[in-house]
Amino acid sequence: MVEALLKRVSTPVDCHLMIADPDRWAPAYAEAGAGSVTFHLEAAHAPARLARALRKAGARAGMALKPATPLEAAADVLGELTCCC
Numbered sequence: 171m172v173e174a175l176l177k178r179v180s181t182p183v184d185c186h187l188m189i190a191d192p193d194r195w196a197p198a199y200a201e202a203g204a205g206s207v208t209f210h211l212e213a214a215h216a217p218a219r220l221a222r223a224l225r226k227a228g229a230r231a232g233m234a235l236k237p238a239t240p241l242e243a244a245a246d247v248l249g250e251l252t253c254c255c
Contacts, residue, residue, distance in 0.1 A: 172202035182206070186234065189213065193220050200227035206252070208232035211244055221250035 175183055182205030187196055192209035193216055199207045200223075207229045214220050214233075221231035230252035235244060 172199055172204050176203045184208070184232075186232075191215075196220060197223045197227050200224045200229035204229050206230035206232055208234055210234050210236070211247065212236055212239060217247045218250045221247060221252075225250075225252060 172183060172185065183203070184206045185199045185204045186208040187199065188210065189195055190213060192214050196207050196209050197220075207224050209217070209220060209224075209232075211217055211233050212235070217233060221233065224231040231250065233244060233247060233251055235241070
């Protein structure tokens with residue numbers, strides 16, 4: 171889907187994944203050309219490693235949290251995410 175979409179648009183594509191096992195599936199979105207890939211902390215088994223894999227594949231790495239998840243849960247991953255500002 172990402173590859174097909176990129177043939178039709180000139181803007182970067184952001185993929186916000188709301189899936190189980192993003193460690194397995196998210197890198198393929200980056201490899202397909204997504205400009206950024208956002209995964210949910212609660213669904214990832216190794217979020218820091220996943221963020222590194224996304225960046226290595228050429229995408230910005232983003233992470234989302236459920237409202238009930240404390241920000242402290244993301245502390246170890248923040249350095250691996252790609253800042254957009």
